[in-house]
Amino acid sequence: MSATETENEWVHYHDGGIPGRRRVLKGKEANPAFMEVPKIDFRRIYSDKLSDREELASEVGAACRDVGFFYAVNHGVDEKMLEDTLDALKKYFALPTEVKMETHNQKTEKFRGYEAFLEGKLDQSTRGDLKEGFLMGEDAHDPEQNLPLPLPSTSPRNQWPTHPSALFFRPAIYRYHTAMSTFSRLLLHIFALALSLPETAFDSITTHPMTNVRAVHYPPQNSDADVGIGAHTDFCWFTLVCQSATTLPALEVLNGNGMWVPVPCVPNSFVVNIADFLKVVTGGSWMSTVHRVRNRSGEERYSMPFFFSPNEDARVSVVEHLRKEGEVYDEFVVGEYFQKRLEVDRRTHLDPDEGGKGTGL
Numbered sequence: 001m002s003a004t005e006t007e008n009e010w011v012h013y014h015d016g017g018i019p020g021r022r023r024v025l026k027g028k029e030a031n032p033a034f035m036e037v038p039k040i041d042f043r044r045i046y047s048d049k050l051s052d053r054e055e056l057a058s059e060v061g062a063a064c065r066d067v068g069f070f071y072a073v074n075h076g077v078d079e080k081m082l083e084d085t086l087d088a089l090k091k092y093f094a095l096p097t098e099v100k101m102e103t104h105n106q107k108t109e110k111f112r113g114y115e116a117f118l119e120g121k122l123d124q125s126t127r128g129d130l131k132e133g134f135l136m137g138e139d140a141h142d143p144e145q146n147l148p149l150p151l152p153s154t155s156p157r158n159q160w161p162t163h164p165s166a167l168f169f170r171p172a173i174y175r176y177h178t179a180m181s182t183f184s185r186l187l188l189h190i191f192a193l194a195l196s197l198p199e200t201a202f203d204s205i206t207t208h209p210m211t212n213v214r215a216v217h218y219p220p221q222n223s224d225a226d227v228g229i230g231a232h233t234d235f236c237w238f239t240l241v242c243q244s245a246t247t248l249p250a251l252e253v254l255n256g257n258g259m260w261v262p263v264p265c266v267p268n269s270f271v272v273n274i275a276d277f278l279k280v281v282t283g284g285s286w287m288s289t290v291h292r293v294r295n296r297s298g299e300e301r302y303s304m305p306f307f308f309s310p311n312e313d314a315r316v317s318v319v320e321h322l323r324k325e326g327e328v329y330d331e332f333v334v335g336e337y338f339q340k341r342l343e344v345d346r347r348t349h350l351d352p353d354e355g356g357k358g359t360g361l
């Protein structure tokens with residue numbers, strides 16, 4: 001058995017930006033629930049044969065319905081580039097605090113830039129998330145993204161370090177961002193097939209998607225009272241996580257019985273998870289699963305989640321054939337949904353009694 005049972009009767013988390021809880025079910029009370037995250041061979045994503053891609057999609061669809069998480073093994077993204085990016089994270093987070101604080105995320109509307117230790121706090125029972133991070137995202141002002149500037153031009157969203165010792169970081173993050181954006185578009189074709197839609201169903205709403213890379217450093221935690229990132233669901237469409245290897249798994253996902261299932265680093269793989277927005281668009285048939293990070297390995301851990309959502313101005317609703325008869329479904333604008341979620345986070349940031357602070361993207 002690969003899962004560890006929680007000691008408490010209730011597990012607390014953030015779902016949809018709102019505090020939620022789940023009772024731990026044991027023995028006869030327990031329901032059938034996943035005990036590990038499935039590994040799916042992604043070589044078929046590059047196949048010319050539609051039947052190969054459909055076969056992959058049917059495995060992906062099952063994982064999205066039953067677990068909300070899966071490993072994309074043999075993803076085909078340049079391994080050396082991924083290693084180099086993780087090395088760039090190590091080098092960046094080892095810089096003096098003053099250099100990192102130049103881009104403190106509190107200086108921007110969208111929390112882009114550096115997040116210091118304990119500033120995020122998704123779990124109120126802790127002293128804060130034992131992590132530091134750096135967030136960047138879609139921004140037409142960064143020439144690397146090759147996007148037309150919005151008219152009238154809004155101000156830049158990203159902040160990048162300007163100290164000479166930190167200049168290596170921006171190109172390293174952009175190499176990763178570009179590769180992950182390309183992979184995500186292919187993955188969207190598989191998701192479309194998995195939802196019995198034409199492969200290109202989401203292409204027109206993802207011409208200039210909302211994307212974020214969060215580079216994160218989790219130091220080893222000495223106390224079980226600490227958490228690297230408190231239990232939460234993500235609020236984009238889906239997330240890809242590339243993580244450094246540690247002797248003890250640090251990422252954990254919550255199954256239906258309130259048990260934490262470990263998600264160790266598997267070579268040549270990304271961890272993929274469905275987030276709140278795709279759960280909404282699939283009428284709840286795909287799961288946005290609660291997860292957290294605890295780094296009890298005694299080693300430094302680095303990860304770089306890549307968050308993907310459609311175009312900010314796209315209008316979306318629940319996929320037609322997944323609608324229930326008699327229900328009314330609103331169409332909503334992607335950027336507005338995102339902003340609403342950010343506002344929930346901003347409110348909780350200002351009022352810790354509401355359950356947390358920081359962005360659980």
Ligand SMILES: O=C(O)CCC(=O)C(=O)O
Nearest residue numbers: 241243251293303305361
């Ligand atoms: O570091 C990880 O493995 C996951 C981080 C995470 O869940 C997040 O940033 O939303």
Ligand SMILES: [Fe+2]
Nearest residue numbers: 232233234291
């Ligand atoms: Fe997450």
